Amino acid sequence: MESVLVVGAGYMGSGIGQVCAQAGYKVYLMDIKAEALDRARSEIQWSLGRLESKGLLKDSPQTVFERIIFERDLSSAARVQWVIEAALETVDLKLELFGELDHLASPETPLASNSSFIPPTHIAQTTKHPERVLGLHFFGPVPLMGLVEVIKGEKTSPEVFERGVDFVKSLGKTPVRVQKDIPGFVMNRIFSAAFKEAVDLVANGVATPEDIDVGMELGYGWNVGPFVIADNSGLDTQVIIGQTMAALGLDNLVSHSDLIPQMVKDGRLGRKAGKGFYRYTPEGKRLPWGSDSPK
Ligand SMILES: NC(=O)c1ccc[n+]([C@@H]2O[C@H](COP(=O)([O-])OP(=O)(O)OC[C@H]3O[C@@H](n4cnc5c(N)ncnc54)[C@H](O)[C@@H]3O)[C@@H](O)[C@H]2O)c1
Incomplete structure (x- = not known):
């Protein structure tokens, strides 16, 4: 084996x-x-x-x-x-x-x-x-x-x-x-450009994470929206990734808003913490952040 x-x-x-x-x-x-x-x-x-x-x-x-x-x-x-x-x-x-x-x-x-x-x-x-x-x-x-x-x-x-x-x-x-190893390869360069814009739109009060996720799912056929992906991967990981991206010269693909660092300080680390852009029930059901406490 x-x-x-x-x-x-x-x-x-x-x-x-x-x-x-x-x-x-x-x-x-x-x-x-x-x-x-x-x-x-x-x-x-x-x-x-x-x-x-x-x-x-x-x-x-x-x-x-x-x-x-x-x-x-x-x-x-x-x-x-x-x-x-x-x-x-x-x-x-x-x-x-x-x-x-x-x-x-x-x-x-x-x-x-x-x-x-x-x-x-x-x-x-x-x-x-x-x-x-x-x-x-x-x-x-x-x-x-x-x-x-x-x-x-x-x-x-x-x-x-x-x-x-x-x-x-x-x-x-x-x-x-x-075939050529540039920082972020292919998929993460494309995702990061979209995610940076999505984070800035939320930070500026233009739309909620849920509405942006629904929009990307229904409007562009994404399986799940960018904030579901970020919660799954961990917002603390996103902060580390942002620092590494900046060090690799990809600063233009990183949001400069304080939204995610502040969420991490507040313990909103994503799905693994039961709270991030969304809330999660102990069974793992995802609920909008603004809704009633998970039941
Ligand atoms: N989170 C994502 O969605 C995602 C997707 C693709 C790739 N990645 C990459 O995968 C890697 C891991 O990310 P993650 O999300 O699993 O992070 P994570 O924080 O969930 O896990 C990292 C683990 O590495 C361990 N670790 C730290 N130093 C170590 C060492 N010296 N030897 C052995 N283990 C050590 C930590 O204890 C921790 O358990 C990163 O390079 C990340 O960029 C992450």
Whole structure:
């Protein structure tokens, strides 16, 4: 059985670990925080139960869950066929992690980053084998979203790039090839432009998040609107992403309003906190922020 190390067991890492296990890979899901691993365990069990109830799982939830090993260190890097990093979106952390992973993993093992914005060329700087570094940019919630951008760094070998495409297909996802690694790749540059405008419209009192979301769904055929996406991904993550984007020269795609930083200060972190642009019931039902308390 081929195996995958996923580094970081937060919102994205736990989802990536889960879909790899669903596809039959043995998964080492690693995080430095014990509570992140505990949360990942329960999120994955909950998600597998939901998928099974909808007839969307090939194997039993138990079988899939047993393919995942929860770990606190990177030692399994030496044993796996794939490494996917999904830790926080900060350049320094990724540089440090890739230096360490490059040292631990066999030179044949591709090292992928799930970074939202940071080019793999940049991340590969601290490695001796930049030809095996690439971007695999998943979309959240990972068990439900079909797209993965496969990003070629300047030094990524054509063979590793194609292995990335095949790996994504092996997960039952659809790869989009990004041949040149500019910050934000393709999808996040387009989304960020729309999201910046949406945040500024709310901050200036032009429209509510709910109305903008409904508008984007009905007017442009988006599956869900930008504020639903932001709540799902976490508003604290959005703040970090905004800082990283600015550092990468994408300041023109970041809202300069204080709306999201203030929401984060108020504990409105999005779905995971039960409140963000919307409120969420304990069962996960989404309600408009202005409506009565969740029942
Ligand atoms: N949130 C999204 O919608 C989304 C979508 C696509 C890509 N991404 C990218 O995925 C990555 C993870 O984002 P997330 O939303 O899952 O964040 P998250 O905050 O939910 O999870 C990050 C996890 O990384 C762990 N971590 C921190 N330092 C670590 C280290 N040195 N080693 C191992 N684990 C470490 C943290 O403890 C945390 O559990 C980021 O690069 C982000 O830009 C996020």
